[in-house]
Amino acid sequence: MGNLNGKIVFITGASAGIGAATAFAFAREGARLLLAARRRDRLESLAAELKQAGAADVHTVALDVRNRAAVASTIEALPSDWKAIDVLVNNAGLSRGLEKLYVGNIEDWEEMIDTNVKGLLYVTRAVVPGMVERNSGHVINLGSTAGDQTYPNGAVYCATKAAERAINDGLRQDLLGTAVRVTTVDPGMVETDFSLVRFHGDSERAAKVYQDLTPLTPEDVAETIVWTAARPAHVNIARVLMTSIDQANSLLFNRRQ
Numbered sequence: 355m356g357n358l359n360g361k362i363v364f365i366t367g368a369s370a371g372i373g374a375a376t377a378f379a380f381a382r383e384g385a386r387l388l389l390a391a392r393r394r395d396r397l398e399s400l401a402a403e404l405k406q407a408g409a410a411d412v413h414t415v416a417l418d419v420r421n422r423a424a425v426a427s428t429i430e431a432l433p434s435d436w437k438a439i440d441v442l443v444n445n446a447g448l449s450r451g452l453e454k455l456y457v458g459n460i461e462d463w464e465e466m467i468d469t470n471v472k473g474l475l476y477v478t479r480a481v482v483p484g485m486v487e488r489n490s491g492h493v494i495n496l497g498s499t500a501g502d503q504t505y506p507n508g509a510v511y512c513a514t515k516a517a518e519r520a521i522n523d524g525l526r527q528d529l530l531g532t533a534v535r536v537t538t539v540d541p542g543m544v545e546t547d548f549s550l551v552r553f554h555g556d557s558e559r560a561a562k563v564y565q566d567l568t569p570l571t572p573e574d575v576a577e578t579i580v581w582t583a584a585r586p587a588h589v590n591i592a593r594v595l596m597t598s599i600d601q602a603n604s605l606l607f608n609r610r611q
């Protein structure tokens with residue numbers, strides 16, 4: 355698929371779910387992996403698994419994308435052979451809570467906005483100038499069906515994904531005239547720790563989300579991300595909206611009872 359061999363791919367939120375699956379998918383294409391996540395122990399075991407699976411090269415950085423100063427200094431301090439990032443996958447993101455806006459938990463809101471919107475902006479601001487300078491690169495943002503259509507009890511999470519869409523589309527316009535590409539990959543329901551995190555570790559409630567239907571897998575999304583990156587340099591996939599066969603949009607599911 356395309357020529358991703360030797361390309362430097364920077365993935366945020368790489369330690370689990372779609373981020374980890376994306377690391378494996380790029381590894382299969384011979385890419386060099388620059389992986390960021392908060393949990394250093396998880397990152398290290400992932401790096402070991404990737405190397406075992408034949409990854410060409412892996413470098414990890416412990417990073418909380420909410421920390422603006424840390425984002426800037428981490429990118430600045432990358433070893434010289436990791437600085438020329440070819441593909442940035444802005445994957446770090448989460449949902450917290452599922453309740454009516456007027457009784458929502460403000461801490462939850464802050465965490466989602468700080469990670470999904472501000473964190474994405476900090477990383478983008480730190481990485482894209484180098485891409486512009488080299489006149490080469492690709493930013494792939496993780497959006498959601500939730501950014502396409504707001505669902506009940508999810509206003510703030512949906513708002514962060516609507517913001518992601520606006521940032522994605524704005525960035526693509528601002529980069530016109532350069533060879534830097536910008537893509538948003540917007541999945542529906544994907545079975546990861548997403549719901550466990552949303553429900554603050556309530557595994558019973560999380561399991562119910564994926565009951566009686568087939569959700570997407572992290573690998574389905576990872577393959578799509580890699581596909582967008584592997585298109586010829588003049589092709590920019592602006593947006594991929596994808597769901598499993600049991601989901602029509604952010605509001606409509608087929609549950610087989």
Ligand code: 8X3
Pocket residue numbers: 497498499500541542543544604
């Ligand atoms: C994830 C999609 O519908 O589970 O972004 O919130 S949904």
